[in-house]
Amino acid sequence: MDLEVFRALRGPAGQGLLADVEAAYDERAAIALATRLRRDHPADLVAAALTQVALRRRARTKFGPDADRMFFTRDGLEQATTAGVAAYRAGRIAAVLGAEGSSAGVHPDQAVAAQVADLCCGIGGDLLALARAGLAVTGFDRDLLTAEIARANLAGLAGPDVPPDSPGPPAPGLPGRVHARVEVADVTDVDRSVYAGVVADPARRSGRGRVFDPADYSPPWSFVTELLTGTACVKTAPIIPHSLVPAQVEAEWISEGREVKEAALWSGALRSRAERSGEPVRRRATVLPAAAGLTDADDPGEAPVSEPRAYLYEPDGAVIRAGLVTAVAPLVDGALVHPKIAYLTSDRDVPTPFATAYRVEEVLPYDVKVLKRALRARDVGTLTVKKRGVDVDPDVLRKRLAPRGSAAATLVVTRTAAGSVALLVTPLSSSPPPA
Numbered sequence: 001m002d003l004e005v006f007r008a009l010r011g012p013a014g015q016g017l018l019a020d021v022e023a024a025y026d027e028r029a030a031i032a033l034a035t036r037l038r039r040d041h042p043a044d045l046v047a048a049a050l051t052q053v054a055l056r057r058r059a060r061t062k063f064g065p066d067a068d069r070m071f072f073t074r075d076g077l078e079q080a081t082t083a084g085v086a087a088y089r090a091g092r093i094a095a096v097l098g099a100e101g102s103s104a105g106v107h108p109d110q111a112v113a114a115q116v117a118d119l120c121c122g123i124g125g126d127l128l129a130l131a132r133a134g135l136a137v138t139g140f141d142r143d144l145l146t147a148e149i150a151r152a153n154l155a156g157l158a159g160p161d162v163p164p165d166s167p168g169p170p171a172p173g174l175p176g177r178v179h180a181r182v183e184v185a186d187v188t189d190v191d192r193s194v195y196a197g198v199v200a201d202p203a204r205r206s207g208r209g210r211v212f213d214p215a216d217y218s219p220p221w222s223f224v225t226e227l228l229t230g231t232a233c234v235k236t237a238p239i240i241p242h243s244l245v246p247a248q249v250e251a252e253w254i255s256e257g258r259e260v261k262e263a264a265l266w267s268g269a270l271r272s273r274a275e276r277s278g279e280p281v282r283r284r285a286t287v288l289p290a291a292a293g294l295t296d297a298d299d300p301g302e303a304p305v306s307e308p309r310a311y312l313y314e315p316d317g318a319v320i321r322a323g324l325v326t327a328v329a330p331l332v333d334g335a336l337v338h339p340k341i342a343y344l345t346s347d348r349d350v351p352t353p354f355a356t357a358y359r360v361e362e363v364l365p366y367d368v369k370v371l372k373r374a375l376r377a378r379d380v381g382t383l384t385v386k387k388r389g390v391d392v393d394p395d396v397l398r399k400r401l402a403p404r405g406s407a408a409a410t411l412v413v414t415r416t417a418a419g420s421v422a423l424l425v426t427p428l429s430s431s432p433p434p435a
């Protein structure tokens, strides 16, 4: 879709077409629908409307019902922050910069908090959340179409015919007055001095697909580190090595529905302090939607080691990435099964947002014959295999065990201080379910 087609899609004819596609859309019959619609509409407009509706359906997992009023590009949707994570981060920013009121002096309206720049705003995932949190925000993206889509998304969620950055009637989902706008610019050229803080979400995708090395981010890592000398929040991939996080910066690994979404880097006024000690936080794990947080200040740095007991705890991915597994041990009165393995064990069932808990039904040697017998005795037919610290391919092992019964079970193959074992476990309902 090019800019011209997108503009046509937002015009009266395009809106009518979109409504028709929404009403009749069925992924399996999309070709027939396109053929029919092309009789009355230009082919490129029909293609754009069909793509939008398909993307809106896919976007519901990220944006909920808002998705049906938004516009996307395929890349823009893939790279967008989920509404849950964006709202959490925006809330954290508003709690600090919002308190400063109109300190940037750009918007005299008292309802407006300090100005924030959303560098690399994409289609507006973070931008919308920042506006919703009551912050005055300017989004920047160098891609013309992407920026126009972000503008449309702001306007769409601010209610019909309300241009962004203008006083409007109280609107569904956005504050009554929307102080958000979007500019087309290379963010490395933006004058940041007028903003109380910046948010940046560099592109982690090039023409050749996803990039994993921060050196390949756009804008480049050198720009990111420069931002982090001021007041900033930068979204990075969860696999970011701890050694790349600059000193004086807090790294926060955020998971949602048990999936680690990102590592957010916080600097300047946005870096948080530990609740008890007041010391600046270096590492944090945040588990959404519970919004539960654990930091390096909570971490004793070591935990006892024990053979498996009555309960097994699998720490949340955010906790593991943040290197805070030993901080969960005291919470569940637990011990590690091995000094280098991210499983904890305890005699007690202690519900915690930071780990999925299992009751240990049986501790078995890691021996295929023994395991087959145990599964047969329990009539297991549906088997989930998890593993840590052992050279096992869960799919291959499941096939070799060939379970045939009617019951379901979970098998955890793990290294322990006494060697490899297989644990037959049952997930506890007190554990928050994965997404």
Ligand SMILES: C[S@@+](CC[C@H](N)C(=O)[O-])C[C@H]1O[C@@H](n2cnc3c(N)ncnc32)[C@H](O)[C@@H]1O
Binding pocket: 076, 079, 080, 081, 119, 120, 121, 122, 123, 124, 125, 126, 127, 140, 141, 142, 143, 146, 185, 186, 187, 188, 201, 202, 203, 204, 218, 219
């Ligand atoms: C990861 S996406 C942003 C997603 C956004 N936070 C959201 O939640 O929807 C990154 C965006 O950065 C933009 N970008 C990359 N390099 C840029 C640069 N140097 N200047 C401006 N925008 C840039 C890309 O066009 C892309 O839209």
